[in-house]
Amino acid sequence: MLVNLTDVFSSDGKTVTKEFPYEVSELIYEGEHFSVKECSPVLVKLTNIAAKKVLVEAKVKLAVLLNCDRCLSEVEHVFDLQIEREVISPDKATSEELEEQDAFMEGYELNIDRLIDNEIMTSWPMKVLCRPDCKGLCPVCGKDLNTGACGCDTFVPDPRMAAIMDVFNANKEV
Numbered sequence: 001m002l003v004n005l006t007d008v009f010s011s012d013g014k015t016v017t018k019e020f021p022y023e024v025s026e027l028i029y030e031g032e033h034f035s036v037k038e039c040s041p042v043l044v045k046l047t048n049i050a051a052k053k054v055l056v057e058a059k060v061k062l063a064v065l066l067n068c069d070r071c072l073s074e075v076e077h078v079f080d081l082q083i084e085r086e087v088i089s090p091d092k093a094t095s096e097e098l099e100e101q102d103a104f105m106e107g108y109e110l111n112i113d114r115l116i117d118n119e120i121m122t123s124w125p126m127k128v129l130c131r132p133d134c135k136g137l138c139p140v141c142g143k144d145l146n147t148g149a150c151g152c153d154t155f156v157p158d159p160r161m162a163a164i165m166d167v168f169n170a171n172k173e174v
C-alpha cells in the first residue's frame with residue numbers, strides 16, 4: 001500500500017487518519033516461511049509536525065505461527081506493533097535522511113507494507129518456547145519429552161564423578 005504524503009508535508013498542523021486492510025498469509029524470516037493466522041487492519045495516523053516533516057504512526061496486530069526452539073511444536077506469537085517514524089519531505093531531506101527513510105519511502109509515497117515488514121524483522125523474538133519449562137526432544141530417539149519420558153539413557157556421567165562412583169562401588173562389595 002502506498003500513501004502519498006505530499007499534502008500532509010505542505011499543510012501546517014494537518015492530521016490524517018486512515019485504515020487499511022492488511023492481508024498477509026505468511027512471513028519469511030531468515031529463509032523460513034511462517035504462516036500468519038490473523039491480522040488486524042492497519043491504522044495509520046499522519047501528522048504534520050513541522051514544515052515538510054510528518055510523524056507517521058502505524059498500528060497493526062498479527063498472530064503468526066512459529067516453532068518452539070526446543071520441541072518444534074507450533075507456537076502462536078502475536079506481534080503487536082506500534083510504529084512511529086518521522087519522515088522528511090524528499091525535497092528538504094539531506095542525503096543521510098533520505099537514506100534512513102529509503103526503506104519505506106518511495107519519493108513522496110509511504111510504503112506501508114515495507115514499514116510494517118521492517119518492524120516485524122526488528123521485533124522478531126530471540127527465543128520461542130511453547131512454555132517456559134518445555135522439556136524439548138530426546139537427543140537419542142527424538143520423542144517429545146513433554147508427553148512423557150522415553151526411557152533412553154541420556155545420562156552422560158562426568159568422568160571425575162564416574163571415578164568416585166567406582167571407588168564407592170568397590171568399597172561396597174567388600
Ligand SMILES: [Zn+2]
Binds near residue numbers: 068069070131135136
Ligand atoms: Zn516446546
Ligand SMILES: [Zn+2]
Binds near residue numbers: 138143
Ligand atoms: Zn529417547
